[in-house]
Amino acid sequence: MQASFFPSRTVSLYMARMLLTRTFAIIVLLVLVLQTLDALSESGRILAHPGNGQDDVWRYISLRAPGIAQQFLPFSVLGAALFTMSTLNHNSEVIALKAAGLSAHQVLAPLIAASMIVAAVSFGFNELVAVPATATLDEWKKVEYGPLPVDHGDRLNVWVRDGDDLVNVEQVRGRGDKARLTNVTVFYRAHGTLASIITAPSAVHEGGGWRIPGGTQFDIATSRLVRIGSRIVAPGVRPDQVTLASVDADGETFGELRAAIHDLADAGRPTKALEGSLWHKLAAPISCILMPLLASVAAFGLARSGRLLLRAVIGMALGFAYFVADSFALAMGNLGAYPPLLAAWAPFLLFLLIGELVLIRTEE
Structure with a gap:
């Protein structure tokens, strides 16, 4: 042998x-x-x-x-x-x-x-x-x-999870700290049950969250709709989470796909x-x-x-x-x-x- x-x-x-x-x-x-x-x-x-x-x-x-x-x-x-x-x-x-x-x-x-x-x-x-x-x-x-169009980073109908809460954005323009959100809806939940809904025409990234200029808040328990002023919402949502688009695995390298999966998981999306x-x-x-x-x-x-x-x-x-x-x-x-x-x-x-x-x- x-x-x-x-x-x-x-x-x-x-x-x-x-x-x-x-x-x-x-x-x-x-x-x-x-x-x-x-x-x-x-x-x-x-x-x-x-x-x-x-x-x-x-x-x-x-x-x-x-x-x-x-x-x-x-x-x-x-x-x-x-x-x-x-x-x-x-x-x-x-x-x-x-x-x-x-x-x-x-x-x-x-x-x-x-x-x-x-x-x-x-x-x-x-x-x-x-x-x-x-x-x-x-x-x-x-x-x-x-x-081929130039990608300006615009995204449509984006859903993001912030702890137990859900955030829906009709349109996202720009990237990073310069991202601007249009028609924002925040669904506040307590122990999996919907508690209140905040809607705002826009939001910009500020500090650790997103500042809305004002909007309305609907309370589920009392069925009351009230106007609210400027405030910070979705403090746990990073700018890169709302600028994520649908990911095509064939069009991503191994490192890019792994990073996208991490970001999608942080955003509460299926991966x-x-x-x-x-x-x-x-x-x-x-x-x-x-x-x-x-x-x-x-x-x-x-x-x-x-x-x-x-x-x-x-x-x-x-x-x-x-x-x-x-x-x-x-x-x-x-x-x-x-x-x-x-x-x-x-x-x-x-x-x-x-x-x-x-x-x-x-x-x-």
Whole structure:
């Protein structure tokens, strides 16, 4: 038996290079095909806007391609692993490695190490390229491929929790301490029961709360409506809480999404779906590491048995089953049926065990 977990340096580099080159070739092919189909279906909407032309179509392609590459990179690793292992098996190279005393896990070690590199590159690519491109594309779609508006920080119909009380703002203009609230309604509650309601035409941030110039207060117990003067309301509400907009997880980096979740939680808004998406930003790249294990069924077993194609199909089926389970778990997490950690990591752990079981059962 080899003392090292990896085969020799030459064999390890040979196998890793096979996986990496095939992964790159498959992802380029997938992006070309899928981007062509996507551009054909979307070009009519892009050109329908007055003034748009060929440059805008190419701009759409440049913004859409990173998202496609990020989404289908694990598929590419799966296909590359199947091609690599089928080739090694067909050429009896796996038999030679096992005859040298290597275990099945030692044979797979270079491929798993190479997939770790792919996972790291995938995470970095998503944070630096795919996320900004997706965020810009989403904003462009909202204006039907017209000129992108300047974001002045205006927000509509914002709800914020201040302890047991609720605050509703019809419109928020500006950011930070310069934020100005229009049509403010504060619902004061005592032990979960509505006690009184204050309404004011505006509010500005002052000190530790929001100063209203005056308004009305309706007392629930006495059913009396009285006019009130200037006062501070919602002392526990920070300016960043009322300027929070709806968060698109695909358009936020890991750090930005984590900060947004913290702010939303402080504002009393639901964050379970976003927490699942946050963890999935880690689980999705790491799933690349799982692909060689799921595809290992194509590496072991005698090629001359005539079942190499069947083994490759089984490996492909296992890989696609993982992606189906991953999408299902993430959807359940968005609905609140699964806890965020379970939604993001359960499919990975489940198919890790399935891959190990298949590897042990198929090794001959």
